[in-house]
Every structure is written in C-alpha cells, then in structure tokens.
Amino acid sequence: MIEVVRPGPLTTVQDLGRPGLAALGVGRSGAADRRSAALANRLVGNLDGAAVLETTFGGLVLRFRQVARVVVTGAPCPIRRGSRGEAMNAPFTVWPGDELTLGMPTSGLRTYVAVRGGIGVDKVLESRSTDLLAGLGPAALRAGDVLPIGRDECGPLPSVEVAPVPDPAGFDLTVRVMPGPRDDWFTPEALRTFSTATYEVTSDSNRVGVRFTGPVLERAREGELLSEGMVPGAIQVPPSGLPLVFLADHPVTGGYPVIGVVLTDDLPVVAQARPGQSVSFRLVSAELPAAAPRAVAV
Amino acid sequence: MNIRRCGDQALLIDVGDTGGIDAVLGLYSALSDPRPDGVTELVPAARTLLVRFDPAVIPAGELVELLRDTEPVPSHAVRGELVEIPVFYDGADLAEVGKHTGLGADGVVEMHTAAEYTVAFGGFAPGFGYLTGLHPKLHLPRRAVPRTHVPAGAVAIAGEFTGIYPRSSPGGWQLVGRTEVPLWDPARRPPALLRPGTRIRFREVR
Numbered sequence: 001m002i003e004v005v006r007p008g009p010l011t012t013v014q015d016l017g018r019p020g021l022a023a024l025g026v027g028r029s030g031a032a033d034r035r036s037a038a039l040a041n042r043l044v045g046n047l048d049g050a051a052v053l054e055t056t057f058g059g060l061v062l063r064f065r066q067v068a069r070v071v072v073t074g075a076p077c078p079i080r081r082g083s084r085g086e087a088m089n090a091p092f093t094v095w096p097g098d099e100l101t102l103g104m105p106t107s108g109l110r111t112y113v114a115v116r117g118g119i120g121v122d123k124v125l126e127s128r129s130t131d132l133l134a135g136l137g138p139a140a141l142r143a144g145d146v147l148p149i150g151r152d153e154c155g156p157l158p159s160v161e162v163a164p165v166p167d168p169a170g171f172d173l174t175v176r177v178m179p180g181p182r183d184d185w186f187t188p189e190a191l192r193t194f195s196t197a198t199y200e201v202t203s204d205s206n207r208v209g210v211r212f213t214g215p216v217l218e219r220a221r222e223g224e225l226l227s228e229g230m231v232p233g234a235i236q237v238p239p240s241g242l243p244l245v246f247l248a249d250h251p252v253t254g255g256y257p258v259i260g261v262v263l264t265d266d267l268p269v270v271a272q273a274r275p276g277q278s279v280s281f282r283l284v285s286a287e288l289p290a291a292a293p294r295a296v297a298v
Numbered sequence: 299m300n301i302r303r304c305g306d307q308a309l310l311i312d313v314g315d316t317g318g319i320d321a322v323l324g325l326y327s328a329l330s331d332p333r334p335d336g337v338t339e340l341v342p343a344a345r346t347l348l349v350r351f352d353p354a355v356i357p358a359g360e361l362v363e364l365l366r367d368t369e370p371v372p373s374h375a376v377r378g379e380l381v382e383i384p385v386f387y388d389g390a391d392l393a394e395v396g397k398h399t400g401l402g403a404d405g406v407v408e409m410h411t412a413a414e415y416t417v418a419f420g421g422f423a424p425g426f427g428y429l430t431g432l433h434p435k436l437h438l439p440r441r442a443v444p445r446t447h448v449p450a451g452a453v454a455i456a457g458e459f460t461g462i463y464p465r466s467s468p469g470g471w472q473l474v475g476r477t478e479v480p481l482w483d484p485a486r487r488p489p490a491l492l493r494p495g496t497r498i499r500f501r502e503v504r
Contacts, residue, residue, distance in 0.1 A: 019338055019339060020338065020339055022339050022340070022341040022348075022420075022421070023326070023330075023340055023341060023342060023419070023420060023493065023494050024420055024424060024425065024488065024489065024490040024493060025420035025421055025422060025423055025424045025425055025426050025490065026424045026489075028339075124484050125484055125489060134423065134424050135424075135465070136424065136484065178303060178305050178306060179303075180302050180303045180304065180310075181302035181303060181304045181310040181312075182302075226343065226344035226345050226346075227343050227344050227419075227421060227428075228310065228341075228343040228344070228345070228346040228348065229304075229308075229310065229341030229342075229343055229346065229347070229348025229421070230341075230348075231304055231305055231307070231308045231348070231350060233305055234304070234305070251421065251422075252341060252420065252421035252422075253341065253343050253419070253420075253421030253422070258304070261303075261304055261305025261306075261308070262305070263305065263306050264305070264306055264307055286303040
C-alpha cells in the first residue's frame with residue numbers, strides 16, 4: 001500500500017487509457033506523456049498497460065507501507081527517499097515507512113512514478129486512467145488516499161541501473177505538424193503565420209489541451225463546422241483565432257476547424273511544455289504515401 | 299466521399315451533405331464488425347467518420363484504398379434495437395419552445411413523442427447520443443446563454459437533434475423533459491444504452 005501524504009498541484013493515476021470506445025463518447029485518456037510512462041513501466045518490469053502516477057509540477061509526497069521497487073521518469077525533479085537523494089530514470093527500492101518526495105521539475109511539466117506491479121486501483125472500462133473531461137476513473141489524488149500495489153509485473157526486474165533519457169527542453173520547442181484535416185478553412189496567410197510565428201503556452205492548459213497565445217489565425221471561410229472526431233495532437237482553432245493542442249483527455253468530437261495535427265512522436269514534447277514556454281510549429285508533408293504493391297497470387 | 303489526413307495515425311472521411319448522417323452510419327457499420335486489422339478507433343459524427351489506425355499494422359496508403367473500397371451498409375440495415383424512453387415533459391424550456399414554435403407545450407410533446415429517432419453519433423459525454431429524426435418544426439437554436447448545470451436525465455432539443463443528458467453537466471440545449479432511465483453504467487456491457495444506430499421512441503408519462 002502507498003499513502004498519499006501530499007498530491008501536489010495535480011496527481012492522477014494513468015495507464016494506456018480506453019481505446020476503441022469513442023463512438024460511445026468515451027475518449028482514450030491515459031498518460032499525457034506516453035513515452036515517459038512507458039519507460040517507467042519498463043524500468044520496473046511492468047506490463048506496458050500497468051498504471052503509474054502522473055504528477056504535474058512536482059510536490060508529490062508518498063509514504064510506502066510495504067517494500068517496493070520504484071522509478072521516476074519524465075520532467076526531471078529532485079527526488080528524496082527519506083533523507084536520501086535518488087536519481088531520475090534509475091530504479092530504486094523503497095522500504096516500509098519511507099517517504100518519497102518529488103520536488104519542482106527543473107524542466108518539463110509532468111513526472112511519472114511507477115511501482116513494480118503497477119498502481120492497483122479498480123479498473124473502469126478496462127482502464128485505471130483518470131479522465132478529467134469525461135469524469136471516468138479514479139478522482140485526482142487527495143492527501144490521505146491509500147493506493148494498492150497491483151500485480152502487473154511482466155517478468156524479472158530488468159538489470160538497468162539508469163536509462164539514458166534527454167530531459168525535456170527548458171527553452172524554445174519545435175513541434176512537427178501535419179496540416180489538415182481543415183487547413184482549407186484558413187487563409188494562406190494564416191497558415192504561413194502558424195508555421196513561422198512563435199506561440200507561448202498559457203497557464204490555462206491541462207490534460208485536455210495546451211492553449212497558446214500569439215498571432216491570431218484568420219479563417220478563409222465563415223460559418224459553422226459540424227461536429228467531427230478529434231485525435232490527440234489535433235490543433236483546434238476556436239473563434240479567438242488562437243490554437244489549442246489536444247492532449248490525452250481531449251473531447252471525442254469538436255466543432256472548430258483543426259488546422260493541423262502534431263506528429264505522434266512529438267506529442268510528448270507538447271505534453272511537457274510549461275506555461276510561458278515558447279513553441280514553434282513546423283509543417284511536414286501530409287501527402288498520403290502510395291500503397292505498397294500488393295502481392296500477386298500465383 | 300473525401301478522405302483527409304488527420305495526423306500520422308488517423309484519416310477523416312468526409313461524406314459531405316449528399317450522404318449525410320445515413321452515409322456516416324453506413325460506413326461506421328461496415329467498418330465496425332469486425333474492424334479491419336490496424337483500425338483502432340472509429341468516431342462517427344454529423345458528416346464525417348474519423349478512422350484512427352496503427353501505421354505499424356496498416357500503412358496509411360493501404361487504409362485509404364480499403365476505405366475507398368468499403369461499401370456503406372444501407373441505412374435500413376443499420377437500424378439497431380428499439381428503445382422506449384419514458385419522459386416527464388416538464389422541462390424548464392418547454393413553455394418557451396411551445397411559444398416559439400407556435401405549437402404550445404402540448405403540441406411540442408405530441409410532436410416529440412410521435413417520431414422515431416436514431417442515434418447518429420455521440421461525443422459530447424459518455425453515453426450521450428445525438429438523435430436524428432426530430433421534426434423540422436422543432437429545430438431550434440441552442441440557448442443564447444448555456445446553463446452551467448443541466449440535471450442528469452434531461453431531455454433536450456437543439457438544431458436538428460434531440461438528446462438526453464446522461465449526467466449533470468453544463469449545456470445549452472432547450473430542456474423539454476426528463477427521464478429516469480439510466481443511460482450510462484460503466485459496469486454494464488456495453489456501458490451506453492444509446493449507441494450509434496439505436497432507435498428511440500419517447501413516451502409521455504405523467
């Protein structure tokens with residue numbers, strides 16, 4: 001068992017989310033920075049779908065009531081186990097009574113804590129993820145919560161002392177974006193602005209989406225776009241003309257045009273972007289690759 | 299049918315105004331059971347079907363070809379089970395809707411219960427369905443100022459749709475009634491009572 005002494009500004013339980021249920025109005029949710037969450041699970045020998053803790057801006061304090069193998073990944077922050085320091089991306093053992101404290105990250109936003117066996121809270125629709133928008137899964141953690149440790153190991157502990165991972169950049173970020181599906185709703189000027197200007201992350205960003213300030217993007221056409229399906233990384237432009245990148249808890253459908261979609265590989269970069277940090281969007285080709293020639297039966 | 303790129307792991311099929319909701323539901327049905335290998339998610343909407351895929355299993359180009367070759371299921375074959383929803387027609391906007399349409403409150407109730415509806419798509423919240431089949435006389439804009447709190451079970455109309463709020467949430471639809479039928483239960487399989495293709499009739503209870 002793990003006791004939550006202090007949850008910090010926001011700590012939630014996250015796994016790979018709830019894929020395949022969007023037609024029922026249920027989004028995927030899951031870890032915002034899936035790469036760091038996956039690394040955390042691997043370093044303690046968990047299944048990829050094991051649940052971890054996702055904490056925003058540090059400040060998390062946990063008290064362990066049993067021995068556990070633990071690792072911390074994502075936004076790098078000072079880690080204390082009792083009076084002793086521990087390192088990021090390096091698994092360590094926590095003993096009964098130990099308090100684990102995560103300080104403020106030096107860069108990036110979201111830090112992940114994995115425990116061997118995973119966080120064992122009950123599943124809702126096959127997932128332990130907290131979906132803040134849909135209100136599914138366990139509530140955000142509060143002081144006094146007690147979390148069970150699960151049984152989602154996938155074999156012996158990997159013999160890794162530390163995983164070499166670059167820290168999230170603390171300065172200007174560049175993110176690759178594929179234009180569309182509704183880039184034709186914007187003027188050529190707006191598309192030029194979008195791909196050359198610098199945008200700044202605002203503080204009303206969360207797991208639903210990252211909001212930006214910067215030059216306004218003008219539409220080429222008026223009228224309403226009928227509601228359509230959304231993906232993580234979709235860059236929606238509401239009437240304000242300011243872009244918003246959807247993250248893990250994004251709505252299933254939306255009615256504002258999507259000017260482009262962040263490449264899947266660059267989404268963890270957006271998920272780690274801090275308020276005040278500047279981001280530039282670089283457009284990449286949206287042409288569909290030709291289908292591989294089909295094998296001919298003989 | 300226009301297929302658009304939606305990032306590196308999704309395509310958006312736009313059926314345009316000609317096919318409309320029937321074409322979306324037809325494509326959704328054709329691709330749902332079973333889903334083609336590598337297709338991870340299907341999101342039907344008013345004029346589009348979003349197809350999320352795993353490029354490690356199916357390359358985008360191959361998926362485009364597969365989608366172009368997909369025959370939509372004809373609309374009469376899409377219709378799912380018929381669900382009857384008992385409704386107390388005492389919504390906060392009923393009188394206003396009656397005045398606005400010239401039907402009076404009783405006329406609105408009569409018209410709302412006369413039609414058979416089909417769930418076209420979801421997406422607003424878990425278990426919420428956008429129901430098509432609303433009589434054109436009841437097509438009304440959303441409230442100018444949305445309510446911060448609409449109670450669970452509220453039966454409402456907006457634009458060409460009617461729907462039921464599965465849980466309390468903010469909302470701008472015109473409230474005409476309420477039902478006690480549970481629309482969403484995560485422990486039930488499937489958890490949503492109303493799924494794309496489900497047919498609905500409203501019955502007045504007093």
